[in-house]
Amino acid sequence: MRLVAKYVLSPLFLILISSNAFAEGPGSGSITKHNINIGGCNASELTVKWNLDSLMGEPTSNATYKWVGEADCEPAPSTVIWLKLQSGDTYGFVDISPVSVKAGKGWAFSVAGSPNWDHAVCGYHNTQTTKCFDSASAKKLWKIGRVTDFSLTWNSSSTNSKKTPKTTTQPSETKNNKKQTQASNASPQGSWIVYIGKSQTKLTLNSNGNASYYSFKDQESYPARWSGSNNQVKMRVYGTRQHYNKDDPALILNLTIQGKHISGTQSSPNPKFKSFHVEGEKT
Numbered sequence: 001m002r003l004v005a006k007y008v009l010s011p012l013f014l015i016l017i018s019s020n021a022f023a024e025g026p027g028s029g030s031i032t033k034h035n036i037n038i039g040g041c042n043a044s045e046l047t048v049k050w051n052l053d054s055l056m057g058e059p060t061s062n063a064t065y066k067w068v069g070e071a072d073c074e075p076a077p078s079t080v081i082w083l084k085l086q087s088g089d090t091y092g093f094v095d096i097s098p099v100s101v102k103a104g105k106g107w108a109f110s111v112a113g114s115p116n117w118d119h120a121v122c123g124y125h126n127t128q129t130t131k132c133f134d135s136a137s138a139k140k141l142w143k144i145g146r147v148t149d150f151s152l153t154w155n156s157s158s159t160n161s162k163k164t165p166k167t168t169t170q171p172s173e174t175k176n177n178k179k180q181t182q183a184s185n186a187s188p189q190g191s192w193i194v195y196i197g198k199s200q201t202k203l204t205l206n207s208n209g210n211a212s213y214y215s216f217k218d219q220e221s222y223p224a225r226w227s228g229s230n231n232q233v234k235m236r237v238y239g240t241r242q243h244y245n246k247d248d249p250a251l252i253l254n255l256t257i258q259g260k261h262i263s264g265t266q267s268s269p270n271p272k273f274k275s276f277h278v279e280g281e282k283t
Helices: 011-020 135-144
Strands: 027-038 041-055 058-069 080-087 090-096 122-125 128-133 146-153 180-182 190-196 199-205 210-215 220-228 232-237 251-258 261-267 276-282
Touching: 027 146, 041 080, 041 146, 058 080, 058 090, 080 135, 090 122, 090 128, 090 135, 090 146, 128 135, 190 261, 199 232, 210 232
Parallel strands: none
Antiparallel strands: 027 041, 041 058, 080 090, 080 146, 122 128, 128 180, 190 199, 190 276, 199 210, 210 220, 220 232, 232 251, 251 261, 261 276
């Protein structure tokens, strides 16, 4: 009789394999504040919840909010949530820009972003990042840090409120992590309402290179990335988050910016899709 050796993987071994497949991150949570202003609207209660994680060695970030308060008031589209990521005396900020939502209308829609490590944790001035942690320092804080607070900023030009914060907050690092990178202070950042052909669309360009493409017709928002200078921008729009592929955009927008006016073309690598003229204004 021949004996056949059988090897059985223990449940503990399987758990170790599964845990190593996922990178570490600050995790998820929520904070509620009372009697606070958000995007020019007075909120009696505001709750922000977040999920900061990592996937395949890259950071992923998402946050949303809901609030109760001033009726029929919609926060400025330029509103940015700054999550304070902290470990001891070391801290920096992660920026998230959900779609605005009125009081009592539930959670704001937000698309998860995946910034580069050297733009993942930064300081900020108004709605723009200033100095960022270098990649090594950001990875370390992402691993051991936790969200301890949040702040809100928005552009004064996008609201009639006189309560627009004028905030400059720089990240703080320990003596061993002083290397920082100056982030771009590009004017394309913010929200743009444009017509692509006859369809109204909202383009949101965040400071870390992430963007979103919201179709009012479809009532759907799609993840995107943008790059460029103060007056020339290329925006790559992808499909659903499940089919996200940074090397295979569904749409490409080449845009020219003059002040608060934006124009250009939308095309697609797929020859079945037409090219359209893009025209709009910054909100």
